[in-house]
Amino acid sequence: MATIPEILTERFAPLLTDTPGAEAGVGPTADPRFGDYQSNAAMVLARTLKTSPRALAEKMVAALDVSDLCEPPEIAGAGFINFRLRTDYLERQTGRLAGDERLGVAPVTSPRRIVLDFSSPNVAKPMHVGHIRSTILGDCLGRIARFLGHEVITDNHIGDWGTQFGKVIYGWKHFLDPEALKTDAISELVRLYREVNALEETDAAVKSAAREELVKLQQGDPENLEIWKEAVELSWQAFQHLYELLDVHFDERLGESAYHAALGPLCEKLAASGLAEVSEGALCIFFRDIPALADKPAIIRKSDGGFLYATTDLATIEHRVREWKPDAIWYVVGTPQALHFQQIFAAAARIGVTADLQHIAFGSILGEDRKIMRTRTGENVGLAEVLHEAIERARAVVAEKKPDLPGEERDSIARRIGLGAVKYAELSQNRLTDYVFSWDRMLSFQGNTAPYLQNAHVRIRSIFRKLEGKFDATAPVKISNGEERTLALKLLQFGEIVPLVLEDFRPNLLANYLFELADIFHGFYEACPVLKADEPVRGSRLVLCDATVRILRHGLGLLGIECPERM
Numbered sequence: 001m002a003t004i005p006e007i008l009t010e011r012f013a014p015l016l017t018d019t020p021g022a023e024a025g026v027g028p029t030a031d032p033r034f035g036d037y038q039s040n041a042a043m044v045l046a047r048t049l050k051t052s053p054r055a056l057a058e059k060m061v062a063a064l065d066v067s068d069l070c071e072p073p074e075i076a077g078a079g080f081i082n083f084r085l086r087t088d089y090l091e092r093q094t095g096r097l098a099g100d101e102r103l104g105v106a107p108v109t110s111p112r113r114i115v116l117d118f119s120s121p122n123v124a125k126p127m128h129v130g131h132i133r134s135t136i137l138g139d140c141l142g143r144i145a146r147f148l149g150h151e152v153i154t155d156n157h158i159g160d161w162g163t164q165f166g167k168v169i170y171g172w173k174h175f176l177d178p179e180a181l182k183t184d185a186i187s188e189l190v191r192l193y194r195e196v197n198a199l200e201e202t203d204a205a206v207k208s209a210a211r212e213e214l215v216k217l218q219q220g221d222p223e224n225l226e227i228w229k230e231a232v233e234l235s236w237q238a239f240q241h242l243y244e245l246l247d248v249h250f251d252e253r254l255g256e257s258a259y260h261a262a263l264g265p266l267c268e269k270l271a272a273s274g275l276a277e278v279s280e281g282a283l284c285i286f287f288r289d290i291p292a293l294a295d296k297p298a299i300i301r302k303s304d305g306g307f308l309y310a311t312t313d314l315a316t317i318e319h320r321v322r323e324w325k326p327d328a329i330w331y332v333v334g335t336p337q338a339l340h341f342q343q344i345f346a347a348a349a350r351i352g353v354t355a356d357l358q359h360i361a362f363g364s365i366l367g368e369d370r371k372i373m374r375t376r377t378g379e380n381v382g383l384a385e386v387l388h389e390a391i392e393r394a395r396a397v398v399a400e401k402k403p404d405l406p407g408e409e410r411d412s413i414a415r416r417i418g419l420g421a422v423k424y425a426e427l428s429q430n431r432l433t434d435y436v437f438s439w440d441r442m443l444s445f446q447g448n449t450a451p452y453l454q455n456a457h458v459r460i461r462s463i464f465r466k467l468e469g470k471f472d473a474t475a476p477v478k479i480s481n482g483e484e485r486t487l488a489l490k491l492l493q494f495g496e497i498v499p500l501v502l503e504d505f506r507p508n509l510l511a512n513y514l515f516e517l518a519d520i521f522h523g524f525y526e527a528c529p530v531l532k533a534d535e536p537v538r539g540s541r542l543v544l545c546d547a548t549v550r551i552l553r554h555g556l557g558l559l560g561i562e563c564p565e566r567m
């Protein structure tokens, strides 16, 4: 089903054939007094043609054939063309949307194969808030890309190979607590890591012993390999537990260790072809032709022979391109790694990678004191703690609002509200800005929050529970007042918003749309009785309610948020 801007754009096409590159420039108006949709085509084109925009707008309006869908278009301001949909057209189009399984969201015409690299926590280090953002954002982008018809391969590039393992193995051999490992593997591994780190400060012998363990691991020592394997597996199980809670899934889990053997040959190849050169003993790729990177070469082999993060990422790109032939690779990783991605993308271009490589960056999460969020003891907050606290707090809210719910149902509602609140707090923000993590705000039933939207969903569902007789999904939509009209127009925008999210990777556009939709529905419901109305108005309003509730549920689903039936 085409969106209104698409339909209007098509009508502009015959007017623009003589001016290559000219666009219809149709979008919703900011102010309903100027109509429903607006085009700036005349203004943009007048600049190219060096003519008066108003005169050009008049010529365009005279030639435009839109009488079947709009009132006569009006020219406003310097040369905007404003469109107001005809009521009968809006009614038909809304009816079509209500009958459309995809709720007006058309699949893309050229689907792409996308590798989505997200979450990617490190073994023997706790998942921190940066990983929370990556996990929630990445999952949402994957859901939306799939819904739009793209093929998405999700790959969790876990940090399962690195210098931390020298310390972990040394700690494992000297003071492992097997009981603690069983109950909370991540904490025990982090404890080992920290303890050895502290010892290294004062004891040079420990430092060289830990290095020795690392070298042995890298050379394939069976005992160290065994310890490493177990540490990775136990960490993965703990991660997996959180992913299941969050309903986040990965097709692949090719961590850094998967590329270990490829690093040496890759460096040899790059050196032999002249793409990399030795500088002060280190093997580097220089980008002298890229001003921003001119003095920032990517080091791919240190002078002591060690490989780096960039080396692994280059090997990873090579593997992905060879195995999966993707059109694009998306990396959902925090802003502090921006330079790293600029370097490896530039290096990848040198070795002939043509896939569209995107670093989808994001800012930090701040505590209510506006500093980087930490626990009371000053550590980075882990994902597990955040999720469990969210569910606990939601349970308390539900217990207060609905004291007599059976325990099992209360648990499942609390889980949906708590996890939904955390996800929505993330996704409703512009990803690049830092945001303040506030339990009270995100769990509030008022304002731009998940519980508000979930509650709107519950309230509309309850209309249908009260409905006696059958719901006729094919009842014709009739628009008789402003509230119905505003709601119908908003419903039709779902198909415009969803694809827009991927243009600049902004789930907050969808979140804000859903919030506005719920708000508009609220206004409609205050003004327009539904069950008490007479036919055919009643049937039409029920169709509007049904389309709203389906868009809310589906839209929240694209954000990875489930809706309870009651709350």
Ligand code: ARG
Pocket: 117, 119, 120, 121, 122, 157, 158, 159, 313, 316, 331, 333
């Ligand atoms: N493990 C890394 C970190 O925690 C993130 C990895 C992101 N993906 C990548 N291909 N570099 O910082």
